[in-house]
Amino acid sequence: MPVGEFPLVGRDAARAWLDRARDAAAAGHGGLVVLTGEPGAGKTRLAREAVRGARAFRTVVVSCTGTEPLGPWTRTVRALTADDAEPAGVDRAFLRALRSGADLVLAADDDPGTAGRQLAEDVTTLVRRRAARRPLLLVFDDVSDADEPSLRLLTELALTVPELPVLVIATARPADVDWHGHLAARARLLRAGTAVPVEPLDGGAIAALLRYAGAADDHGRVAAVLARTAGNALFVTELLRAPRTDTLPMSVRALVDDRVAALPPAARPVVAAAAVLGTPIGTDVLAAVAPAEGFRGGLGAVLDAGLLTEAADGTVGFAHEIVRDAVYDGVPAADRAVLHARAGTVLADRGTDVAAAARHLARAGPAYRARAAELARQAGDRAAGRLGYADATGWYERALALSGDDTDRVSILLARAEARAAAGDPDGSRAGYLDAAVRARALRRPDLLAAAALGLGSGTAGFEVTMLDGTQLELLTEARAALPAATPLRALVTARLSVASSVLAGDAERSALAAEAVRDARASGDAGACAYALSARCDAHAGPDHRVARIADATAMLALAVQLGDPPLELLARRLRLVGYLEGGDVDAADAEALAFRTTAERLGRPLYLWYVPLWRGMRALMEGRTADCAALLADACALGDRAGSRNAAVLTRTQRWCLLAATGDRDGVAELGAGLDPDQFGTVWPYVTLALILAQTGRVDAARARLDAVAPRLPSAPRDSEWLPMLAQVAETVGVVGSHPVADPAYRALAGYAGMWVVEGIGAAVRGPVDRHLGLLAAARGDRAGAATHFAAAERACVDVGATLLAAEVCRDAGRALGDGGRLAAADRQYRALGLAAEGAGPDPVFRSDGEVWTLGYEGRQVRLRDAKGLRDLATLLARPGRPVAALDLATAYTRRPATGDAPGGVEGDLGEALDATARRAYRQRLAELEEELADPADPERAARQRAERDALVEQLTTAYGLGGRRRRPGSPTERARTAVTGRIRDAIRHIEAAHPPLGRHLRGAVHTGTFCVYEPEHPVRWQVTRRF
Structure with missing residues (x-):
């Protein structure tokens, strides 16, 4: 941690004021700047930084604390005349007395008012003379502690310095109590100068200090420091000097101890009670916890001292949590326990803040643990009721730590598991329910075992039941066997067993379980059990044959849920009705159900x-x-x-x-x-x-x-x-x-x-x-x-x-x-x-499908059937590979057992010689390359069309001249014979297609290109369903 000063951060506005005032004073237009802020805000540090930046000035810094009259001015005059053996301008009696520290004595015929004005004139003259040599910077620290004559004298000087190269900086606390009754003098002083507030540090400034201290400046760390210190610069820096920012620095503890020790005896128990209670505190609660004797006077003294502040709503609290921490730390442990017990009891009796009551009683000692556990459970229930499921989980965990009763602990485990599920933690919820089940079985409590089994399927409402969950089924079966018949809980368990058995059990078994659940629920007279049993019957009869019955059951279920004020059951009923309405095509009714579902779901959150x-x-x-x-x-x-x-x-x-x-x-x-x-x-x-x-x-x-x-x-x-x-x-x-x-x-x-x-x-x-x-x-x-x-x-x-x-x-x-x-x-x-x-x-x-001897061809909504032909097979091969050339020789041999072969090296018997000489081949290749490069970015569509036509003609010439694998074709070779045969049968197939299906024939005639290599290249992509069975 830093041992020296921290950098000055977050003070740009105040520093700008001081810089402008310094520059104006250097130019002969002085003034008074009063830096105001709470203790520890950083006023003195700002003034000190101003001194460092005023190298051209002669500076005098004095403290206004102390009890001697005009003490600040004694120190100021001494500083201004320290370099003079026989200081000129100190020939007046008052100035000599100030310089020597003697008492100011008026003659019998002296008028105090006249004497005061003369003193002010003398001091101003001294300041003027010294400023004539070199600009002056006078700093009066903690001016709110000064005596009234000193304040008057400072005000008189402030009225004069606008015509002098003199800057006066004063630091002061803003609260009335800090001015020791000198409120009129404060008002006059502030009118004579400019008040510049020194605000608390914000999150950005605290982050910068954290970085300087070598600590993490993440949002959570910054927020924690800000919460404890409220941005008070002294507390922030002292906290950062400590090994950890969640500790209480001894320097802060010592500072607060001094302030508490300075309180009247009747005020100390009040501030101790406030520290135990935490903030903000209603004064009625504080009065009930603090000793009654001297409470009003004691509270007033604490407020006057600034340890507590009063809000507009009448509550009181510590301005800085770190001050509260320091006061709390200073209360003896035994006294703290008594105060916590008293606070917890008062809050529990009032019933308005069971969470706070639980916190206090948990710290009050072993005698209060059971009551603290009970209140922590209540706090968890209240948090869950307000949709604060994460908070609820925390309270249930506190209750578990405090409770010593095994049955209560199972109940708390169930509540925590439900809160975890609601908070989006299904794994944690499941683990909690299984833990509760183990403990319930050991206690021989089938009711708690049933609750754990039901919880695994999203609680008694069963809004979303996990399927194929063997553990859930085992627990449900075990609980059902142990529960008495015709009871609400057994009806719920039986209904859940029917739902959870989906897929694993047959329809008849699930229907029988659902029917039994409805009978048990009705026999028990429990409306909630009846509603859920009806939902199980809907689930068992989810098929289309039972749509009308499902809607009827869901409607009855909805009425019960509304009667009970059970939103999850209501949502389940509405979900069932919505599906039934959709199956019946009643979209308006389904829309109405969805809207009602949304209203309730958003309320639950x-x-x-x-x-x-x-x-x-x-x-x-x-x-x-x-x-x-x-x-x-x-x-x-x-x-x-x-x-x-x-x-x-x-x-x-x-x-x-x-x-x-x-x-x-x-x-x-x-x-x-x-x-x-x-x-x-x-x-x-x-x-x-x-x-x-x-x-x-x-x-x-x-x-x-x-x-x-x-x-x-x-x-x-x-x-x-x-x-x-x-x-x-x-x-x-x-x-x-x-x-x-x-x-x-x-x-x-x-x-x-x-x-x-x-x-x-x-x-x-x-x-x-x-x-x-x-x-x-x-x-x-x-x-x-x-x-x-x-x-x-x-x-x-x-x-x-x-x-x-x-x-x-x-x-x-x-x-x-x-x-x-x-x-x-x-x-x-x-x-x-x-x-x-x-x-x-x-x-x-489009369809091109072979069923053996017959082809089904579909295009543009029309289908025709044609007898099998080799040309149709060739077309099927090409359509399945759009844009990808296929060698005619491969097509010619595709439907025989003999593998395709190309020209033998050195020629084939009966060759008639090469179709193109070497010079022509080279010229064709070069022109094709040029065309491909130009077509890559066709700026002119008409020119691109001509280029494509030229390219196609060249390709036709080359395919005529080349065989498979790029070998030069010799007239009469197998490759040439394959090209001729395949071209003929494809064209023949297209003629037959065109006769039966003209649009398809026209499409194929324009998109299929034959030659040594054949290809299907439609102008626009077409997705063919091609099935070949031959």
């Missing part, structure tokens, strides 16, 4: 509930095609879900992201998301269907078909739960991409009974549209065009009726693809463009 709000708003935005809004809301949902540590949030935001990426045609994004999907981790069928659809959406049609082939036999055994309807919808969408599939018929029959409903992903993550949309896709795949048209029309009407614009466009697109209806595809294209989405998203992916 917990991320566990809040993340659903942007998720559902994003879902609605996606239905309407507001994809940018959906992306922004999805980011909010992810952030809140991460803070909550919610597994549901991770799954549902991922689902919404998938649907958003698919809707906007982002195949790369869909592929990346699908790469992270491990269907084995879910223990059910639907993830395998999801993976098939992702493969289809990213153009991997063969892989999608294979995945659909594999999962199709498992579909009939899939549980008819909340995932069943989305699963079959995904089957239908996959079939819509891969084409006819055996699964289409059973899937259609399974879905047919749910026409009129809507498909909802998860808990409202996304809406796939009406079931009729998916029935239309499956009907078309079965060959039922009329049925498909009817379903599509119903689906489109339903989407339009609720304003689901993007879903309406998707239905129109699906209908156009499935029915080969160009008009619908054109309409879908317009709808997509109106939403600002790429036109590609509205058009069907």
